[in-house]
Amino acid sequence: MTSYIAPFTHATPQQLAVALRAARHYTLSLFDCFAAAGLDVAAHVPQLRILNPPLWELGHIAWFAEWFILREAESSHPADAVYNSLLTRGDDLFDSNTVAHRSRWTLELPATGALKTYCHEVLDRVLDKLSREAKDDAALYPYRLALAHEDMHGEALLYTLQTLGVDAPPIAAPEMPGLAGPVDIAFPGGTLRMGNAATDGFVFDNEKPAHPCYVAPFTMASALVTNAQYLDFIADGGYQNRQFWSAAGSAWLMAQERSAPRYWQREDLQWRTVRYGRLCTLPAGEPVRHVNLFEAQAYCAWAGRRLATEAEWEYAALSGHAAFQWGHLWEWTASPFEPYAGFAADAYREYSEPWFMTHQVLRGASFATPRRLCSPKFRNFYLPERDDIFAGFRTCAW
Numbered sequence: 001m002t003s004y005i006a007p008f009t010h011a012t013p014q015q016l017a018v019a020l021r022a023a024r025h026y027t028l029s030l031f032d033c034f035a036a037a038g039l040d041v042a043a044h045v046p047q048l049r050i051l052n053p054p055l056w057e058l059g060h061i062a063w064f065a066e067w068f069i070l071r072e073a074e075s076s077h078p079a080d081a082v083y084n085s086l087l088t089r090g091d092d093l094f095d096s097n098t099v100a101h102r103s104r105w106t107l108e109l110p111a112t113g114a115l116k117t118y119c120h121e122v123l124d125r126v127l128d129k130l131s132r133e134a135k136d137d138a139a140l141y142p143y144r145l146a147l148a149h150e151d152m153h154g155e156a157l158l159y160t161l162q163t164l165g166v167d168a169p170p171i172a173a174p175e176m177p178g179l180a181g182p183v184d185i186a187f188p189g190g191t192l193r194m195g196n197a198a199t200d201g202f203v204f205d206n207e208k209p210a211h212p213c214y215v216a217p218f219t220m221a222s223a224l225v226t227n228a229q230y231l232d233f234i235a236d237g238g239y240q241n242r243q244f245w246s247a248a249g250s251a252w253l254m255a256q257e258r259s260a261p262r263y264w265q266r267e268d269l270q271w272r273t274v275r276y277g278r279l280c281t282l283p284a285g286e287p288v289r290h291v292n293l294f295e296a297q298a299y300c301a302w303a304g305r306r307l308a309t310e311a312e313w314e315y316a317a318l319s320g321h322a323a324f325q326w327g328h329l330w331e332w333t334a335s336p337f338e339p340y341a342g343f344a345a346d347a348y349r350e351y352s353e354p355w356f357m358t359h360q361v362l363r364g365a366s367f368a369t370p371r372r373l374c375s376p377k378f379r380n381f382y383l384p385e386r387d388d389i390f391a392g393f394r395t396c397a398w
Contacts, residue, residue, distance in 0.1 A: 007372045008148065008373065009144065009200065009201035009202040009203070011140070011147075011372075012135065013131065013135060016144065017127050017131070020126065020130075020143070020150075023154065023370070024150070027058065027119075027157065028058075028116065028119065030154065030157040030161065030169075031157070033161055033168060033169065034160075034161070034164075034166060035112060039164065040054060040055050041055070042105045043105065047102070048163070050163065050386065051156075051163055051164075052104055052156075052160075053105055053109075054157065055109050055115065056107070057153060057156070059087070059093060059094045059110070059115050059118065060094040060096060061119075061150050062094075062115070063087070063091075063095070064146060064149050064150075065122055065146040066086060066090070066122045066125075067095075068347070068348070069126050069130075069143060070086075070122065070125055070126065070129065071083060071085070074349070075347065075348050075349040086118060086121060086125075090118075093109060096350075126143070126146070137202070140202075141347070144201075145348060148202070148204075148373060151372070154370070155369055155390070158368045159389055161276055162263075162276055163388050166277060167277055181223075181226075182224070182226075182394070184219050184221060184397060185221075185222050185316070185321055185323055186219045187215075187218055187219070187315060187321075189214075189216045189218060189315070190214070190315075192212070192213045192214075192318070193212060194211055194311055194314060195210045195377060197209060197210040204352070205343065205345050205346040206337075206352040206379050206381075207377050208340065208343065209340060209341075211342075213311050215315045218396055219397040220312060220313075220316050220394065220395075220397075221394045221395050221396070222323040222324055222325060223287070223394065224288070224328060224329060224393065224394045225287065225299065225392065225393055225394060226285055226286060227284050227286050227287070227288050229288070230299065233298075233302050233303070236302065238298060243301070244298040244302045245294065245297075246297055246298075249293075249295075249297060249298055252292070252385050261288060261291050261295065261387065262290040262387045262388065265279065267279075287328050288392050289329050289390055290390075290391070291391065291392060291393065292332075292384060292385050292391070293332050293360050293384035294384060296393035299395075300393075300395055303395060306334065306397075307332060307334040307393060307395065308333055308334060308395075308396045310335040310361045312396065313331065313363040314363065314376055314377065317363070327366075327367075327374055328366065328367060328392070329367070329390050330365065330369075330380055330390060330391040331363050331392060332360065332391060332393040333361045336357060336361070337355055337361050338356050339352070355381055358383065359383055360382065360384050361380070361381055362380040363376075363378070363379070363380070365378070366389075368390050
């Protein structure tokens with residue numbers, strides 16, 4: 001993938017209408033996979049910190065669009081909403097800011113059919129309002145926000161299918177091509193215009209403000225670490241040799257008793273992996289996925305390499321270098337998730353600010369990320385121990 005500005009950031013009303021329909025169709029197709037497995041009932045879903053009951057997630061996606069677009073509200077200010085939710089007790093059920101995660105399994109959620117009807121009604125009203133909307137960035141901001149939100153939840157639904165071992169539709173889980181062997185690229189460094197300005201169309205608050213950032217010369221791998229390379233780390237005792245692991249990584253390793261990435265299984269002296277509930281061959285040339293920050297750091301320590309900072313990653317992605325490949329998996333960086341100087345929260349106030357300094361930045365995109373959401377400026381962020389997401393890493397020379 002080459003670097004480009006994601007189309008949805010400047011999407012016209014007509015483009016947004018097409019994208020919103022496609023996103024909702026995709027959401028419902030993934031939800032139907034859970035329903036077919038009986039997991040549209042919250043009580044049947046394991047209570048894991050890394051996921052939500054699919055039925056709750058479906059209702060939350062539609063509620064979010066209704067909240068920001070139809071009700072013209074902002075986060076944490078229900079009194080400011082133009083009218084009450086179309087769904088009885090919608091705010092009490094689906095506002096992620098007020099509904100505690102652990103309670104989402106015990107809520108009296110509407111039946112599957114009723115929530116699907118709600119999804120369709122919200123979308124119909126959103127599209128009707130959009131058809132009469134002004135074409136300036138301010139007017140289209142909530143539509144672009146709702147689209148990005150649904151796209152991100154679509155990816156979350158897909159890795160929830162993986163977590164729960166439920167088969168995914170082929171269109172949602174394509175096989176990744178093997179990568180050409182990574183080679184080192186020497187970048188000269190210089191001053192980078194990092195982040196986005198408020199005038200750059202739709203911009204997430206954690207990408208603002210745009211600011212100059214000096215990047216020293218660095219050397220970075222052209223592609224992600226592959227399964228074959230990671231197998232060398234395992235074979236050399238990488239999980240047993242604690243000198244490669246940080247203190248936090250060692251604590252995680254002891255608690256998890258892990259000796260390989262999540263979903264890997266050793267069978268007849270060969271490593272295989274589980275994909276959506278099916279045991280399959282581990283493709284040697286694919287980038288290693290479902291590794292967390294601690295595993296990425298340990299591999300780097302073993303290989304005598306390091307992770308890139310997010311500034312280095314953005315510089316490389318914007319360089320246009322023909323050999324630099326990205327977009328296969330989210331990529332762990334060496335940078336903690338923190339605000340740029342001058343940060344100010346946007347209408348969705350809880351999107352970034354609560355997670356500063358506890359989460360780690362990932363850059364790029366994954367095979368499950370809609371192309372319209374892909375941008376070399378996008379800052380993803382997760383807790384360091386998360387290994388259920390579609391994440392890998394690349395290395396830099398010291």
